[in-house]
Amino acid sequence: MLKYILKKILAMIPMLLLISMIVFFGLQLTGVDPINFMVSPDVLSANAANVEALRDSLGLNDPVIVQYFHWLGKVVTGDLGYSFDGSSIAxxxxxxxxxxxxxxxxxxxxxxxxxxxxxxxxxxxxxxxxxxxxxxxxxxxxxxxxxxxxxxxxxxxxxxxxxxxxxxxxxxxxxxxxxxxxxxxxxxxxxxxxxxxxxxxxxxxxxxxxxxxxxxxxxxxxxxxxxxxxxxxxxxxxxxxxxxxxxxxxxxxxxxxxxxxxxxxxxxxxxxxxxxxxxxGDYPVVLITTLIIAAAMLICSFMVDVLNALLDPRVRLGE
Known part of the structure; x- marks a missing residue:
């Protein structure tokens, strides 16, 4: 039974990674620039240099794959980051x-x-x-x-x-x-x-x-x-x-x-x-909340699988 539970837990990890990748790159494909939600149109046109510095500080000019692994590394270490309004996501x-x-x-x-x-x-x-x-x-x-x-x-x-x-x-x-x-x-x-x-x-x-x-x-x-x-x-x-x-x-x-x-x-x-x-357009919050909801659903499915295995030994034996 312990082997079955460990197998199910390990299977959840690549699923969460896949979900995070789909959401992250899906948001990038929308073509929406989060800077447009953070800065008013007047500031965008009058302070192009400051806006570009803001973009650099948020890592929005980095390649998408770099942005993803940078974000994922923080999440794995427990740093959920900050919303674009400056509030702590955690x-x-x-x-x-x-x-x-x-x-x-x-x-x-x-x-x-x-x-x-x-x-x-x-x-x-x-x-x-x-x-x-x-x-x-x-x-x-x-x-x-x-x-x-x-x-x-x-x-x-x-x-x-x-x-x-x-x-x-x-x-x-x-x-x-x-x-x-x-x-x-x-x-x-x-x-x-x-x-x-x-x-x-x-x-x-x-x-x-x-x-x-x-x-x-x-x-x-x-x-x-x-x-x-x-x-x-x-x-x-x-x-x-x-x-x-x-x-x-x-x-x-x-x-x-x-x-x-x-x-x-x-x-x-x-x-x-x-x-x-x-x-x-607050992408950092969208990523974290989606990941949390997905994790909750996977944990619930894991509980169902474990209960099925307890009620029916054939399940954990792969029959």
Missing amino acids: ETIAVRLPYTFELAGWSLLLSAIIGVGIGILSAIRQNGIIDYVGRVLAVFGQAVPQFLVGIILIQILSIQLGWFPAGNRVSPGAASAFIDAVQHLFLPVLTLTIGMVAVLMRYARNTTLDVLNSDYIKTARSKGIPEWKVYLKHGFRNAMKPVLVIVLFRIPMLVGGSVVIESVFSYPGIGLTMTNAITS
């Missing part, structure tokens, strides 16, 4: 990244509880009201894009009803910081949760139905074991193993989806930081 990430983890963590927890719970109830009461309603909600959650769900929630719950704030994470001068943070978290968490619930609900329902219709469940019932004991001891425990894998499989998609949702709700996480950096 400090920005340290503030913004926990907000993204907070958003993704609550969404994962709530979607797992709600999705798996409704899926199990739908399987137990197959073709009942809960089952029909659950299937309709699952189709809706998978068919409607998350950003559109977020816009609809803002329009109804924020603009029309005024129940929740439409953006940001806190309100200045709030009486209770905790309650205010919960109110700001509610809509973005609900948006991410709806999409996750739809997938987990359908998968938990189908998996539970397969288990409940299996031979060993029929044997347990024929022995006169109480129905609640059949469900709890023989059914749910076996049905939840593949569902747990699906929950972990959704984490990379949750991390990626939070980038869009943070932009919709102006939530100050790592995703909003990246989109703002893209629009302002």
Whole structure:
């Protein structure tokens, strides 16, 4: 098992390098000069020598391959560099990244509880009201894009009803910081949760139905074991193993989806930081935030692979 884990960890290194190269050289191919975002047009035309000195100090006149390895060497040593506005990227990430983890963590927890719970109830009461309603909600959650769900929630719950704030994470001068943070978290968490619930609900329902219709469940019932004991001891425990894998499989998609949702709700996480950096041409921030999001998704995929190997020894044996 240790050999399998080490193999997976080592495989992540070239993948991160490849991602960093694609993003770095892709930004160079856009042809956008970051100096244009840093200096006003009047200064560009009147102080050409100073602008050129600024370009040299930032290393923008070096060959692209030199710029890449110079940047990569700093990142490997822990120096994330500075934004074009002069702020430390490491400090920005340290503030913004926990907000993204907070958003993704609550969404994962709530979607797992709600999705798996409704899926199990739908399987137990197959073709009942809960089952029909659950299937309709699952189709809706998978068919409607998350950003559109977020816009609809803002329009109804924020603009029309005024129940929740439409953006940001806190309100200045709030009486209770905790309650205010919960109110700001509610809509973005609900948006991410709806999409996750739809997938987990359908998968938990189908998996539970397969288990409940299996031979060993029929044997347990024929022995006169109480129905609640059949469900709890023989059914749910076996049905939840593949569902747990699906929950972990959704984490990379949750991390990626939070980038869009943070932009919709102006939530100050790592995703909003990246989109703002893209629009302002702040290449150093774009590179670091993209690399962090990619690393988070790779780590989540690594966790899924390890869990699969623990549940099924054939995986780590390469069968």
